[in-house]
Amino acid sequence: MDFSDFINQYKNKLHSLFNVKSDIDELSLNRGLPDEIFDEVMDCKPLSVFIPEEYGGRGAETHEALSMLEASSYESLPLSLMMGINGALFLQPVANYGQEEIKQPIFDRFLHENNMGGLMITEPDFGSDALHMETSYQRVESGDGDAFQVSGTKHWAGLTGAADFWLITARKESSSGGLGRDIGFFIHDSKRGGIEVEEYYKNLGLYMLPYGRNKIDITVPEEYKLQPKSIGIKMMLDVLHRSRLQFPGMGIGFLKRLMDEAITHCKERYVGGQSLFNYGQVKKRLNRLQSSFTVCSAMCAFTSENVPLTKDVSNMDLTANAIKTYTTDLMQQASQSLLQLTGAKGYRLDHIAGRALIDSRPFQIFEGSNDILYQQISESVLKSMRKLKLKNLYEFLSEYKLTERASDYFTDLLDFKIDHTLAQDRLVELGKILSRVISLELTLRLGDKGFNKDLINNAVTVLKTDVERMVASFANEKAPSVVEDYEESSSWLESILPQHAHSQ
DSSP, X not given: OOHHHHHHHHHHHHHIIIIIISOHHHHTTSSSOOHHHHHHHHTTOGGGGGSOGGGTSSOOOHHHHHHHHHHHHHHOHHHHHHHHHHIIIIIHHHHHHSOHHHHHHHHHHHHHSOOOEEEEOXXXXXXXXXXXXXXXXXXXXXXXXXXXXXXXXXXXXXXXXTOSEEEEEEEEBOTTSOBOSXXXXXXXXXXXXXXXXXXXXXXXXXXXXXXXXEEEEEEEEGGGBOOOSSOHHHHHHHHHHHHHHTHHHHHHHHHHHHHHXXXXXXXXXXXXXXXXXXXXXXXXXXXXXXXXXXXXXXXXXXXXXXXXXXXXXXXXHHHHHHHHHHHHHHHHHXXXXXXXXXXXXXXXXXSHHHHHHHHHGGGGTTTSOHHHHHHHHHHHHHHHHHHTTOOBHHHHHTTSTTTTTGGGGGTTTTOSBOOTTOOHHHHHHHHHHHHHXXXXXXXXXXXXXXXXXXXXXXHHHHHHHHHXXXXXXXXXXXXXXXXXXXXXXXXXXXXXXXXXXXXX
């Protein structure tokens, strides 16, 4: 099927399912997705966009994958996340690193049996510190030949208890009981058992996806172990960076929906005898929503053109982290704005504003907490500057391929020396600045392709303003301090009525 027909059919099906046959506002109050709706969604074969053509898929074209995620998130952000988990965290890794004999049977089950797949990395004691995971594996003999015994505990894996396949990460256990430094990936078919859901979490949002804690004790045939090109850690970076680079696919449909909802509401709502649309502060919020949509569009274009399935992106940490952090910050900011514009009625789980606020928040946490990723952006730039023996930030950015045009907008502003021993909080702030400058570069490139000039100019103005404000804060910020013994002399009542306070 031609892609335009494929994506239009999918969009029409989602609109019908969530707005005609069912009410998405009502569905959002229930855990999970009703089987009949799930089956109709999957009958459109949305996951075929992640599967190479030689295995029966649509060809694993990046722009098709992002378009499918966009169509999903316009109607339902949790649905888009479900598709993203299946694609970026299972199907794409299997396509790139799976052994040849197991690919076709697995892809067939996704294409013809509506199967689902997920990834288990996070552990109760090791979230962001994933490299120290304690889930272990060792080679064993089984009736079917060599296999691997994998055991441990994983949690916060989307589709807990619901996925048909899992990618599970573990470290090799030595004969002495120690764990190796490298990471192994194992494909587990849920039909084989061995994963016990010890607890289903009452996640605050994203009700469509089940999360929980899983006890793992499985035997995996040797052919179901992913084969890294070099080491397992580099393979994990390739998987995670590719996923982060595709976040704009989930973000763009979500942002467009919030923008549409906000504009419609403000035109129809009258306050003080005039439309909300005419108020200056309201226009400022709508302006930022449109800017967010434009920047995210630029990111989608960049990923589509620069991140084919076959490309190893393990070394694209700076780009992946900048795109993931800023996309997810934009999503949360847009949710806050829509809720402010809709007022009290938006503060409901069965209203898109309240639901968007809660559902978009974890995007700033999972697959790398934004605070940590912003720090890593700065560390990556500082490392490159040291290699080039540069200390001036503008001098580096003016020659760096992801900021060479955007840096011209900040010739004086970023013309200062960077301390290569910045404290962590300062690294985070610098990372935020750098992510905006990179986003401006991508936005300018989108403008070259004929994208709406008014939207481009709007986004450029917003990004310039944000960078100027952030640099001013960065230049004047002092080291934070925490008062440990804060309870001493900290009663407001005692400070105004000392005798009364003592008598209580």
